[in-house]
Amino acid sequence: MNAADENLVIELSMAELREVTRYAVACAEPVLAIFERDCPDDSRPRAVLDEARRFAAGGRRTKALRVTALDAHRAARAAGEMEHAAAENAARAAGNAGAAAYLHPLAKATQGGHILMSAAHAARALEIDAGTDRNVGAGYVEKATGLASSIVVSVLTRYPPAPGGRGRVGELWRELDASLRRLATGSCPVQRERGIDDSH
Incomplete structure (x- = not known):
């Protein structure tokens, strides 16, 4: 992809942004318990998930959503400084769930992170928590695939494939x-035609 391609504007509705955010929250929620176990006095990751749920349910994209997303990443850095690697990734999953609401309609590969980095960090948190068992991370990728609605898949495929780098995450x-x-492309089992709300 050249620079001109990256300036292409992608069609993206507010309803689709809400569905992407709903998906990111669903991917981050299972690892919140890891963070709160290791950092019980820090409510920042939970706060951003609460804000992201409100947006996904039809609320406005408020300043609080952006602020709590940044706060969750600060919580991740704090957990990392305490050598709680699983908790660090769990907090980053939450922060990225909040950032999903700010997916930009530009055809850049890095924008796919707004859709999928919540799940990637959640998968990494789980595999670290299981003694760095990569099978656990791969299993969560499979679960996250099943959580994605047809809307999420449609939005993702408007963007270029994920870029290289960023280590295991x-x-x-x-x-x-x-x-x-x-x-x-139809090379996997047929995706369920439903939203994330019905997965719980």
Whole structure:
């Protein structure tokens, strides 16, 4: 993709942004318990998930959503400084769930992170928590594939594939990206035609 391609504007509705955010929240929620176990006095990741749920349910994209997303990433840095690597990734999953509401309609590969980095960090949190068992991370990628509605898949495939780099989290992002793109081409089992709300 050249620079001109990256300036292409992608069609993206507010309803689609809400569905992407709903998906990111659903991917981040299972690892919140890891963060709160290791950092019980820090409510920042929970706060951003609450704000993201409000937006996904039809609320406005408020300043509070952006502020709490940044706060969750600060919580991640604090957890990392305390050598709680699983908690750090859990907090980043939450922060990225909040950032999903700010997916930009530009055809840049990095924008796919707004859709999938919540799931990638959640997968990494779980595999670290399981003694760095990569099978656990791969299993969560499979689960996250199943959570994605047809709307999420449609939005993702308007963007270029995930870029290289970013270590193990980047690998998990690319695995999930590829899995969802296979759904779009029909080379995976048929995607359920429903939203994330019905998955719980």
